[in-house]
Amino acid sequence: MKVNVVVTPKAAVLDPQGAAVRDAMQHLGMPEVRSVRIGKFLEIEIDEKAANLEARLNDLCRDLLSNPVIEDFQVHGLESAK
Amino acid sequence: MKFAVIQFPGSNCDQDCLAALNGIPGLRAEYVWHKETLVDGFDAIVLPGGFSYGDYLRCGAIARFSPIMKSVVNAARSGTLVIGVCNGFQILCEIGLLPGALVRNRSLHFVCDMVTTRVEVGDSLFTHGCGQGRLLRMPVAHGEGCFFADEVTLRQLNERRQVILRYATADGRITPEANPNGSIENIAGICNREGNVFGLMPHPDRACEARLGSADGAKIFQSMMETIEAGRARAA
Numbered sequence: 001m002k003v004n005v006v007v008t009p010k011a012a013v014l015d016p017q018g019a020a021v022r023d024a025m026q027h028l029g030m031p032e033v034r035s036v037r038i039g040k041f042l043e044i045e046i047d048e049k050a051a052n053l054e055a056r057l058n059d060l061c062r063d064l065l066s067n068p069v070i071e072d073f074q075v076h077g078l079e080s081a082k
Numbered sequence: 083m084k085f086a087v088i089q090f091p092g093s094n095c096d097q098d099c100l101a102a103l104n105g106i107p108g109l110r111a112e113y114v115w116h117k118e119t120l121v122d123g124f125d126a127i128v129l130p131g132g133f134s135y136g137d138y139l140r141c142g143a144i145a146r147f148s149p150i151m152k153s154v155v156n157a158a159r160s161g162t163l164v165i166g167v168c169n170g171f172q173i174l175c176e177i178g179l180l181p182g183a184l185v186r187n188r189s190l191h192f193v194c195d196m197v198t199t200r201v202e203v204g205d206s207l208f209t210h211g212c213g214q215g216r217l218l219r220m221p222v223a224h225g226e227g228c229f230f231a232d233e234v235t236l237r238q239l240n241e242r243r244q245v246i247l248r249y250a251t252a253d254g255r256i257t258p259e260a261n262p263n264g265s266i267e268n269i270a271g272i273c274n275r276e277g278n279v280f281g282l283m284p285h286p287d288r289a290c291e292a293r294l295g296s297a298d299g300a301k302i303f304q305s306m307m308e309t310i311e312a313g314r315a316r317a318a
Contacts, residue, residue, distance in 0.1 A: 007184075012232060012233075013185060013230055014185070014188060014228070014230070014264065016186055016187070016188050016189070016190050016264075017190065020190060048199060064139070064143065064144075064147070066137070067140055067143065067176065067183055069175070069181075069182060069183040069230070069231075069232075070183045070185055070230055
């Protein structure tokens with residue numbers, strides 16, 4: 001199965017990349033763009049027969065895939081494993 | 083006195099650290115490969131700069147899981163001096179030995195420059211040989227050196243005197259212009275609550291000889307040596 005993990009910078013963390021892209025979008029004909037935040041998208045192939053998948057994946061999202069000091073994460077696609 | 087320099091795949095200041103440390107009288111430095119599981123018999127541990135694991139995912143995010151890091155954490159918890167420079171600082175934050183995180187420079191530019199830092203804590207285990215308010219000139223070279231901590235953490239860092247170095251102007255003022263990367267409150271280096279783990283973005287290892295532009299970095303390593311000697315004297 002495919003699981004998607006989305007990692008986003010926390011609101012309090014500056015995102016200069018996002019600000020640069022926002023400026024570019026505004027200059028390229030979309031002045032209505034208010035803000036852009038850039039995170040990461042991880043597409044993970046995973047053996048759905050594995051035990052205790054959700055808890056283990058959540059642990060690794062916290063410990064490896066994101067840094068809780070600066071980032072939040074969401075896991076999508078696990079629902080189909082249940 | 084013996085310092086360990088941990089080598090990760092992608093470290094690129096390991097040789098700078100080794101050369102700088104071996105150039106200080108009374109000090110000997112040895113490499114320890116990250117796949118080792120024990121970092122015993124050393125008086126201090128150095129995590130050098132570079133791009134461990136290509137900076138993939140986040141700077142230091144993968145290196146923190148290297149086999150050697152368990153031993154580094156144990157050593158830190160038992161009071162051994164640990165210093166992380168640049169990528170080493172990022173690894174120390176990722177593994178949680180230091181609070182906060184280092185994110186993309188506010189300018190989005192990689193900065194490679196000589197900077198001035200001001201010693202904010204003149205009696206720390208790493209800077210007591212420098213003196214309060216002393217200015218240290220050292221090079222920086224990083225793309226992700228913008229220190230971030232949430233409000234509570236930042237207040238605690240200040241209250242507990244854990245902010246060791248701030249970026250300053252040549253005459254010692256803390257201004258936005260002196261800040262090369264957008265770090266919160268111009269923070270260039272912090273220590274843990276116990277004071278024995280120190281991370282900084284500037285490179286003391288590249289500032290240990292006047293002919294390289296500055297010898298100020300050596301003061302940090304010499305302070306560490308004095309700390310270790312004082313500890314030995316107390317134990318004896």
